Amino acid sequence: xxxxxxxxxxxxxxxxxxxxxxxxxxxxxxxxxxxxxxxxxxxxxxxxxxxxxxxxxxxxxxxxxxxxxxxxxxxxxxxxxxxxxxxxxxxxxxxxxxxxxxxxxxxxxxxxxxx
Amino acid sequence: xxxxxxxxxxxxxxxxxxxxxxxxxxxxxxxxxxxxxxxxxxxxxxxxxxxxxxxxxxxxxxxxxxxxxxxxxxxxxxxxxxxxxxxxxxxxxxxxxxxxxxxxxxxxxxxx
Numbered sequence: 001x002x003x004x005x006x007x008x009x010x011x012x013x014x015x016x017x018x019x020x021x022x023x024x025x026x027x028x029x030x031x032x033x034x035x036x037x038x039x040x041x042x043x044x045x046x047x048x049x050x051x052x053x054x055x056x057x058x059x060x061x062x063x064x065x066x067x068x069x070x071x072x073x074x075x076x077x078x079x080x081x082x083x084x085x086x087x088x089x090x091x092x093x094x095x096x097x098x099x100x101x102x103x104x105x106x107x108x109x110x111x112x113x114x115x
Numbered sequence: 116x117x118x119x120x121x122x123x124x125x126x127x128x129x130x131x132x133x134x135x136x137x138x139x140x141x142x143x144x145x146x147x148x149x150x151x152x153x154x155x156x157x158x159x160x161x162x163x164x165x166x167x168x169x170x171x172x173x174x175x176x177x178x179x180x181x182x183x184x185x186x187x188x189x190x191x192x193x194x195x196x197x198x199x200x201x202x203x204x205x206x207x208x209x210x211x212x213x214x215x216x217x218x219x220x221x222x223x224x225x226x227x
Binding site for chain 1: 121124147149151155158159160161164166205207209210212214215216217218219220226227
C-alpha cells in the first residue's frame with residue numbers, strides 16, 4: 001500500500017519568510033498528525049486531526065503556525081513568519097483510528113532550514 | 116501526561132554483540148509503549164509495541180522488548196548486532212489523545 005506522502009522533501013528559506021508543507025495520508029486513515037523534530041531530539045506533536053476536525057493543537061505556536069485538513073484527507077502546515085528556531089524536520093503521520101494500540105505510519109518528512 | 120525517558124543518547128556496540136537500549140516510562144494509567152527506528156533520511160518505522168497482552172514483545176529484525184512494571188521500564192534488546200542496525204531509536208508512549216509522546220532518541224553505532 002502507498003505510504004504517507006510529504007512534500008517538499010527539503011526547503012530553505014530566510015527568516016520572516018513564509019513556508020507551507022503538504023501531507024497526503026494513507027487512504028482511509030482518519031487521524032493525521034504533524035510532528036516537529038529538531039536535530040538531536042525526538043518528534044514533538046504539533047497538531048492532531050480526526051477527519052477534518054482538530055483534536056489537539058495545544059503545542060502549536062498559533063501566532064505563526066497554522067494547519068488545516070480540508071475534506072478530511074490532505075493537510076497543509078504553514079509557518080508565517082518563520083524564525084531561526086523553526087529549523088527542523090516536519091513529520092506527518094496517520095493512523096486508521098484512534099485506539100490505544102493503533103500504530104502511526106510516518107512520512108519521510110520535510111527538512112526545513114531557516115537562514 | 117504520559118512520558119518516556121531514554122537513557123543514553125549514543126550507544127556503540129561491536130557487530131555480533133548484544134544491543135541494549137533503555138527506556139523508562141512515566142504514566143498514571145497502564146501505558147501503551149512503542150519502539151520506532153529511524154534510518155538516515157527515512158521516516159520512522161515501527162519496531163514493536165506493548166499493548167498489555169504479553170510482557171515480552173517481539174518485533175521486526177530480531178528486536179524484542181520486555182515490559183517491567185516494577186521498574187517502569189521497556190528496554191529494547193537484540194542478541195546480536197548487525198551493521199544494518201545502525202540508526203536512531205525512539206521509545207514512545209500513547210498519550211491521552213492517542214498521539215505518541217517520544218523520547219529524545221538513542222543513536223546506535225555498530226562497529227566492525
